Amino acid sequence: MTRKSRLLAGGGVLVVAALVVAVLLMWKPAIAPVSPPPATSFDAQTRLAGARVVALGDCVVCHTAKGGQPFAGGLPLATPFGTIYATNITPDAETGIGNWSLEAFTRALRHGVARDGHLLYPAFPYIHFTRMSDTDISAAYAYLMTREPVNAVAPANELIFPLNFRPLLAFWNVLFLHPGAQQPDASKDAVWNRGKLLVDGLGHCASCHSPLNAIGGEQSGRAFDGGVVDGWEAPALNALGAAPRPWTKDQLVTYLRTGRADEHGAAAGPMLPVTRDLATVPVEDVQAIATYLLSIQKPQPAPANAPAAAEAGSTPGAQRGATLFAASCAQCHGPAAPMQSIGERPTLAFSTAVNAATPRNAIQMMLSGNGWHGEDSENYMPAFGQIYNDQQIADLAAYLRATYSQRGPWQDVEAMAAKLRKENHAR
Incomplete structure (x- = not known):
């Protein structure tokens, strides 16, 4: 057999072997x-x-x-x-x-x-x-x-x-896929191990709260760094300590069971029905989840310095947004609103959406609101997508960011509002 024949024969064997492996898989x-x-x-x-x-x-x-x-x-x-x-x-x-x-x-x-x-x-x-x-x-x-x-x-x-x-x-x-039941970590206590099992396994939190790669797999080494689900941003679960008011265990448990937490705000979008499910399970399950999540916090880069409030609020968009806020939002979110002065709801200065790196969730809240659910209506917010156009949504976002956040202004908000509006309509 010539060298060329041997190479061809060897190549044929490799091809057949690859096909066999593919069929078996x-x-x-x-x-x-x-x-x-x-x-x-x-x-x-x-x-x-x-x-x-x-x-x-x-x-x-x-x-x-x-x-x-x-x-x-x-x-x-x-x-x-x-x-x-x-x-x-x-x-x-x-x-x-x-x-x-x-x-x-x-x-x-x-x-x-x-x-x-x-x-x-x-x-x-x-x-x-x-x-x-x-x-x-x-x-x-x-x-x-x-x-x-x-x-x-x-x-x-x-x-x-x-x-x-x-x-x-x-x-x-x-x-x-790495099949097999999760084994406990002997160096950790039972509550932590229960929380890890619920977060990594049954609760599949990383599937929403992690960025995906080009073929739809969770990016290696970036679990819980945040993701996007149904047009909403799923915030980074390993950055809870970097919030304007760092999350406590009690606040996280309350949020996961009620969809609302003092000093942080309300659940919305895909997360809201999750909290309704968690409200039905024993509180010790949610406490275990909170214990594990707070154990995986990691240092976060400092946010970009925001311009002075007076400077940020003086932009034409923020000025127009102030008028819209007074007309449609101040009744619930203004500092003198009964929801805050009597209902003890948190100021927007603590809102995850208002302080996020992107305006995605703030836009979604304005466009879609939080629907009315009968007796379970604590998180209700009317939708303004049919009332305000994309520029007005962007103006409101500019006002909120300038007034309630210490972080820099968002960019290209109107374009994102138009994109999200189109995507929401297609769903």
């Missing part, structure tokens, strides 16, 4: 369907534990469409690569997970593989759920299998090529 066997287990097959204590697990995992938040039935799927999840629609996880045998065994359910959470063998998109955060204990997975299965079955088919995903070819997710998983 991409192909996952189906797990046989089962008859929907009757609700009576799960004891009350396990179902109760499952309710706690499902609430900590925010399952109903992502798997319920606006106006839809709980857990029936259909909620659009916007990603840089297109729209993914949440699946039906009710025990409906035809369109949900009613014919999934506990084995199939566990594989989905641990490995991101559906019962029939197709790979799940990582919008379902199995790279975090994989750290759950077998006990928590079994409890969640019991709870979901005892919900009301809903026959509902989620819309087809709308993803760009080649990301709409599911088998390629096998290679993504090689990079980002």
Whole structure:
């Protein structure tokens, strides 16, 4: 055999080997369907534990469409690569997970593989759920299998090529999925370990509060540095000590359970429904989360020096914003407003949105507000997107930043307002 022939033969072997590896990575066997287990097959204590697990995992938040039935799927999840629609996880045998065994359910959470063998998109955060204990997975299965079955088919995903070819997710998983339950750190106490498990695993906090790389994976070494979800900024969870008033454990627990905290403000956007779920779990779970989060704080660069308040407030935009603020905002947010003088609500000077590096969340609050939720209306704020145009939103932002923050002015606010308005309308 000539040298050229040997090289060609060797190259052929490598190609075949690569194809075999690719097939092994991409192909996952189906797990046989089962008859929907009757609700009576799960004891009350396990179902109760499952309710706690499902609430900590925010399952109903992502798997319920606006106006839809709980857990029936259909909620659009916007990603840089297109729209993914949440699946039906009710025990409906035809369109949900009613014919999934506990084995199939566990594989989905641990490995991101559906019962029939197709790979799940990582919008379902199995790279975090994989750290759950077998006990928590079994409890969640019991709870979901005892919900009301809903026959509902989620819309087809709308993803760009080649990301709409599911088998390629096998290679993504090689990079980002590290299966297995989380092991406790013997050098830490039980509360810290419980908090880490909830934050890194079931709560999947890093999936929203971390920047993503070009292929949608969490950037290495930047966990909890902040991210963007549904057009809202998910603030850095490792910078809570750098707030105008550093967060205390009590404040963080109160915020996570009520959506509002003294000296910090109110939850909004995707975070608000999370706080409603956390309000239903035992307080010790939330205390553990707060304990762990406050343990991962790291030094932050000093913010740029802001111009003097008089100088910042003298810009034409800020002056126009002052008039708009007096007309629409001062009744609730002015220093003499009953909400502050009697209701003890925090001044905007402590607001995370007003002090953020970008105006994204301040704009979103003005555009979208916080909807009315009947008795649960403490965080209500009317939307002004239909009242004020993009320039007026930018003027209000300029006034807020100049009046209530010690940080420098935001740039290109009107352009961002226009962009966010368009994106919100498309959702």
